[in-house]
Amino acid sequence: MESGNRSSPQLRRAACNSNVERMKTTSPSVIVIGGGIGGLSAARALHDASFQVMVLESRDRLGGRVHTDYSFGFPVDLGASWLHGVCKDNPLAPLIGRLGLPLYRTSGDNSVLYDHDLESCALFDVDGKQVPQELVAKVGEAFESILEETDKVRQEFSEDMSIRRAFSIVFDRRPDLRLEGLAHKVLQWYLCRMEGWFSADADTISVKCWDQEELLPGGHGLMVRGYLPVVNTLAKGLDVRLGHRVTKIARRYNGVKVTVEDGTTFAADAAVIAVPLGVLKANIIKFEPKLPDWKEAAIADLGIGLENKIALHFDKVFWPNVEFLGVVAETTYGCSYFLNLHKATGHPVLVYMPAGQLAKDIEKMSDEAAANFAYLQLKNILPDASDPIHYLVSHWGTDVNSLGSYSYDEVGKSHDLYERLRIPVDNIFFAGEATSMEYPGSVHGAFATGQMAAEDCRMRVLERYGELDLFQPVMGEDGSVSVPLLISRM
Structure with missing residues (x-):
């Protein structure tokens, strides 16, 4: 048998020209750590709200645990591949509908x-x-x-x-x-x-x-063309730095400093952390000062499966x-x-x-x-x-960029751990499927928490700038456009 696992980077690595880089703008600035669906959802929303956004991703590709591979000559999702809850109430439905991506409904049953x-x-x-x-x-x-x-x-x-x-x-x-x-x-x-x-x-x-977890109606729909079009759409026009593994996050009263593996430091007003739960558990990222005990406990107590x-x-x-x-x-x-x-x-x-x-x-x-x-x-x-x-x-468990597939409730632990993981700490905000109390372990859960983190961040930063406008939408007018989902069943 011949292995089809050939590398084809989708985005070039951005070179760092200095040891310290601050966004050269007077606009509010945010660093999003993690280029999965949660991170890209937050970055897209903040970018559309006129924030200066930089995405730092450790891999040589975007998507995180969403990975559409084309080695066979057609798309195959090696990570997430379903939309769980094929209905207009799904947070991802408007985007998937606008892109015209077909779904193959594999079940009309809404049970887990x-x-x-x-x-x-x-x-x-x-x-x-x-x-x-x-x-x-x-x-x-x-x-x-x-x-x-x-x-x-x-x-x-x-x-x-x-x-x-x-x-x-x-x-x-x-x-x-x-x-x-x-x-x-x-x-x-x-x-x-x-x-x-x-x-x-x-x-x-x-x-x-x-x-x-909250079960959306409509059953389960397989993404026929894979999830990559969703990833690319969310990432379009963003400042993405691939191959940037974050090792340290220092938060101060006036901003954050984020250090990557080669020692380069980036500064901004706030940060959104959207790395997998397994990465947080492994303490790959050091926090200065350290996270509160309740936050560390949430990270430790949530289960990560494979x-x-x-x-x-x-x-x-x-x-x-x-x-x-x-x-x-x-x-x-x-x-x-x-x-x-x-x-x-x-x-x-x-x-x-x-x-x-x-x-x-x-x-x-x-x-x-x-x-x-x-x-x-x-x-x-x-x-x-x-x-x-x-x-x-796939190797989601041993991959240092994921160290597991997705979160679940372990014996003896509270379901509100997801919400505790989502709650911001000062000017650091959290997103990803493990921060979704309603939809843990799902792509739409990751997407929804990215939107929530972006709105929390927007309000916190603009409040400090004295520019808070409670009526400013994060996603813009197009975010509410409803397009029917293309669903087949053979």
């Missing part, structure tokens, strides 16, 4: 349990025998009943516990909900998909908080015309999940999506070994599978 409708799936056991669709539906109903009983458990217990522990209590109380044989394996697959939603194992997910993608490109389609293929097993660790991109995009690609401990173990492999591992899972259920001609492998 499924991102695909179950009638468009094919599940197999490890011996390659397909699971009857009637059994898949029956176990799905049982899973819903188990969750209803789980809710009763969490109402009765004052202390938090893991989803897995709560399930164990349910089975002790309701032996009739225990499943055996193939049905048990299918139930493990359902739980595996739930783990995939949170990018974490069931024994770490909080039963108190697992369903506290889900990766292994995209396999074939020369022809040999699999069923369903949205996903699944492998059921005795444990969630042994279950597998393949997204069928051909059904949505017309390209012969299957994407293997391991999460939790399995994703961590696969990240220890070489790219070739990881691709072979995914291919062997496929070969077990489809013995006539042809060899892939290219592959792509």
